[in-house]
Amino acid sequence: MKPGTFAAFVAPSVVLMILFIAGPLVSVLVQSFYVTRQVFETTTVENCTPGFLAPVCTTEARSRPKQKPGGGVETETVFVGFEAYRLLLQPDAVAAAFAPGGGGFERLLTIDFYKALRFTLTFTLITLPLVIGLGLAIALAVDAAAKRLRGVLIFASLLPFIITPVIGALAIRWLFIGDGILTAALEAILQRDIALFAEGWTIEILMLFYRVWHVAPFAFVVFYAALQTVDQDTLESAIIDGASRTERLRYVVIPHLMPLIVFVALIHLMDSYRVFEEVIGFSSQAHRISLQWLTFSFLMPDETGNRSISRASASSMLTMVGIIILLIPLLMRTWRDHRRKR
Amino acid sequence: MADTRTLAPPLALKLTIAAFLTVWVVVALFPLLWITVMSFRAPVDALAANPWTVLIGPATRRLSGGISPLALIIWLAVPVLAYRVAVRHGALAAGLMTPRWLGWIAATLIYSVLLAAMVWLAVPAFVRILEGVAGAIPGVSVLAEPWIGLTLDHYRAVWIQHEFYQNFFNSMIVTFGVVLISLTVGTLAGYGLARSGSNLAFWLLVIALVFRALPHSVLVTGYVPAFLGSRELLEPLWQAPVIGWFLSLFSPNAPSLYGQPLAIIIVLVSINQPFTIWMMRSFFQNIPSELDEAARVDGCSHFGAFVRVIMPVMWPGVITTGLFSFLLAYNDYLVTALLLDAQSQTMVPAISSFLNRDTRASDQIEAIAAAVSITAPLFLLVMVFQKQIVSGLTQGAVKG
Numbered sequence: 001m002k003p004g005t006f007a008a009f010v011a012p013s014v015v016l017m018i019l020f021i022a023g024p025l026v027s028v029l030v031q032s033f034y035v036t037r038q039v040f041e042t043t044t045v046e047n048c049t050p051g052f053l054a055p056v057c058t059t060e061a062r063s064r065p066k067q068k069p070g071g072g073v074e075t076e077t078v079f080v081g082f083e084a085y086r087l088l089l090q091p092d093a094v095a096a097a098f099a100p101g102g103g104g105f106e107r108l109l110t111i112d113f114y115k116a117l118r119f120t121l122t123f124t125l126i127t128l129p130l131v132i133g134l135g136l137a138i139a140l141a142v143d144a145a146a147k148r149l150r151g152v153l154i155f156a157s158l159l160p161f162i163i164t165p166v167i168g169a170l171a172i173r174w175l176f177i178g179d180g181i182l183t184a185a186l187e188a189i190l191q192r193d194i195a196l197f198a199e200g201w202t203i204e205i206l207m208l209f210y211r212v213w214h215v216a217p218f219a220f221v222v223f224y225a226a227l228q229t230v231d232q233d234t235l236e237s238a239i240i241d242g243a244s245r246t247e248r249l250r251y252v253v254i255p256h257l258m259p260l261i262v263f264v265a266l267i268h269l270m271d272s273y274r275v276f277e278e279v280i281g282f283s284s285q286a287h288r289i290s291l292q293w294l295t296f297s298f299l300m301p302d303e304t305g306n307r308s309i310s311r312a313s314a315s316s317m318l319t320m321v322g323i324i325i326l327l328i329p330l331l332m333r334t335w336r337d338h339r340r341k342r
Numbered sequence: 343m344a345d346t347r348t349l350a351p352p353l354a355l356k357l358t359i360a361a362f363l364t365v366w367v368v369v370a371l372f373p374l375l376w377i378t379v380m381s382f383r384a385p386v387d388a389l390a391a392n393p394w395t396v397l398i399g400p401a402t403r404r405l406s407g408g409i410s411p412l413a414l415i416i417w418l419a420v421p422v423l424a425y426r427v428a429v430r431h432g433a434l435a436a437g438l439m440t441p442r443w444l445g446w447i448a449a450t451l452i453y454s455v456l457l458a459a460m461v462w463l464a465v466p467a468f469v470r471i472l473e474g475v476a477g478a479i480p481g482v483s484v485l486a487e488p489w490i491g492l493t494l495d496h497y498r499a500v501w502i503q504h505e506f507y508q509n510f511f512n513s514m515i516v517t518f519g520v521v522l523i524s525l526t527v528g529t530l531a532g533y534g535l536a537r538s539g540s541n542l543a544f545w546l547l548v549i550a551l552v553f554r555a556l557p558h559s560v561l562v563t564g565y566v567p568a569f570l571g572s573r574e575l576l577e578p579l580w581q582a583p584v585i586g587w588f589l590s591l592f593s594p595n596a597p598s599l600y601g602q603p604l605a606i607i608i609v610l611v612s613i614n615q616p617f618t619i620w621m622m623r624s625f626f627q628n629i630p631s632e633l634d635e636a637a638r639v640d641g642c643s644h645f646g647a648f649v650r651v652i653m654p655v656m657w658p659g660v661i662t663t664g665l666f667s668f669l670l671a672y673n674d675y676l677v678t679a680l681l682l683d684a685q686s687q688t689m690v691p692a693i694s695s696f697l698n699r700d701t702r703a704s705d706q707i708e709a710i711a712a713a714v715s716i717t718a719p720l721f722l723l724v725m726v727f728q729k730q731i732v733s734g735l736t737q738g739a740v741k742g
Contacts, residue, residue, distance in 0.1 A: 012530060017550070017553060020561070020608065021612055027564045144355075162731070163374065164716055167690070273557070316563040319557050
């Protein structure tokens with residue numbers, strides 16, 4: 001294909017990606033060094049209260065938002081360097097936390113950014129083996145099930161995957177919240193009062209459960225499709241060699257699935273690093289927040305209607321650094337494959 | 343197979359597998375089924391601690407009537423049967439007319455009318471007759487008595503009183519816009535990338551991969567100030583000599599993009615683009631390049647070959663990619679919550695307004711009814727397109 005034709009085919013897509021992905025990225029980077037704020041001016045106000053003989057007057061200096069000539073509040077955008085990052089990372093507080101008697105990690109995790117980072121990372125790492133394990137187990141089980149049942153099983157498994165994430169999280173929350181049906185069942189079994197939404201760690205377990213429930217079907221479908229292409233000759237020779245069921249799984253099936261396990265793991269790392277909907281669905285912001293939610297909360301207007309764009313930009317940039325670190329191994333592998341092919 | 347007996351699992355393993363699969367199916371379906379049941383019950387029943395109360399709904403029956411098990415079974419069977427009939431005989435009915443697409447339209451119309459008549463007239467009558475017959479037989483009569491509570495109040499409140507249909511329309515506009523545009527753009531790019539082995543194509547794909555991994559909040563942070571200040575940003579375009587005249591045909595002043603579903607479409611299409619081109623590329627790689635090369639030997643241009651030879655065979659890939667675009671647009675919360683206002687909100691972010699309105703007991707059940715309403719189209723989607731979804735998931739994986 002000639003370069004010109006190639007360009008014609010990809011142009012619309014490339015233009016969209018430059019305008020709406022690369023463009024915003026650059027603007028976020030720039031925004032993170034600037035802050036837009038209201039201009040305040042100091043005025044002296046004289047307040048007089050009626051008094052005997054002469055009114056009692058006090059003068060005080062007040063600062064108030066400067067009004068624009070045409071109405072509205074005047075704003076200015078100033079370069080602040082790494083101020084937004086500093087506000088987010090709070091190096092002073094970190095230093096104080098690790099100073100003797102500062103409280104160490106416990107103190108550190110009260111700062112929003114580290115709280116979000118901690119949750120995002122543990123969330124990603126804990127769900128990863130669970131998703132792969134459960135996905136593989138379902139795939140092997142469905143593969144062993146009767147042919148007539150497989151369609152129904154796949155249909156039932158696809159539902160948790162296809163459902164709107166916020167709605168899926170809500171569905172699970174409604175089963176547990178207050179005296180929800182499953183909380184009541186747990187209380188009956190354990191013979192004690194349970195309030196799952198009062199503490200951070202119980203909510204976190206529910207969030208982990210939701211994510212595994214939501215993503216395991218994806219792993220299942222990928223593994224199941226690959227199971228159909230396992231080399232039957234190798235399996236047969238393994239049987240002739242007297243390999244037991246577990247040995248066949250260990251030495252024939254798993255190696256065959258290995259590239260796909262890596263693939264699912266990578267996709268899962270990327271996706272669960274973006275954890276966000278769980279925080280909304282379980283309303284966990286008082287206890288557990290994620291990096292994406294942190295940015296989201298800066299972007300939502302606060303009580304006065306202001307959005308802290310500058311801080312949102314800084315936290316976006318830091319989130320991005322994380323995803324790039326996650327991606328480096330994948331990119332290096334792709335590059336090696338590409339070079340080998342040429 | 344040499345020896346099928348050694349391959350057949352022993353009984354203990356079989357039982358373990360069966361038990362495991364049963365548990366999984368229950369876990370997979372229970373949350374969704376349970377909230378569906380809850381949405382049809384009065385708050386007292388829906389929030390009861392006893393599962394039996396939720397399933398039967400005694401208070402609901404006292405308040406707003408009930409339905410007999412027989413009728414319930416029939417009403418649940420109707421959509422399944424309707425779907426079966428459509429799948430089995432649809433193609434045949436459509437084939438009765440030429441051209442075929444006209445046949446499809448006619449068949450769909452006639453089928454809808456028939457179905458509506460069935461649902462409004464025939465099925466209720468059938469249910470009543472059956473209930474009458476079953477009620478007369480001792481032993482079976484328990485099936486004909488309306489002892490399962492059922493109420494549609496919450497759905498009525500959500501869709502009529504709280505005007506959820508507006509959110510539904512917004513969702514439809516956004517979703518169909520996204521699917522249409524991202525398929526058009528993505529198909530062209532995917533074809534180009536699949537047929538070009540150049541370094542440039544490789545780097546484009548790598549950059550797209552990085553873009554795909556970006557958290558959406560990063561991009562939205564870039565959009566929010568631009569959207570809020572879009573009137574000032576776009577004003578110079580409207581003042582420009584030729585372009586300004588052209589643009590003023592559509593609106594006299596520069597529009598504010600914030601709160602515009604149409605602006606959201608472009609944003610979601612772009613966010614979706616990296617994924618779309620990867621997926622379409624892997625589909626096109628499966629179409630042998632000899633096919634379009636043959637067309638080119640016969641004197642077609644690249645674009646001509648694409649239209650004449652590739653387009654007729656690419657539909658499975660397009661449908662699958664379209665499904666995933668649909669899901670992305672339909673399920674989005676982050677982008678739509680930040681860039682749309684209350685009037686132009688799509689369904690998913692609109693549900694938070696139901697969650698926040700938590701003063702009466704029925705508010706919670708209304709939120710559940712809204713959630714079930716959002717899930718229903720997805721349920722249909724899986725039912726109709728199960729094969730395509732599975733092939734899409736594995737396609738990306740195999741080529742990944």
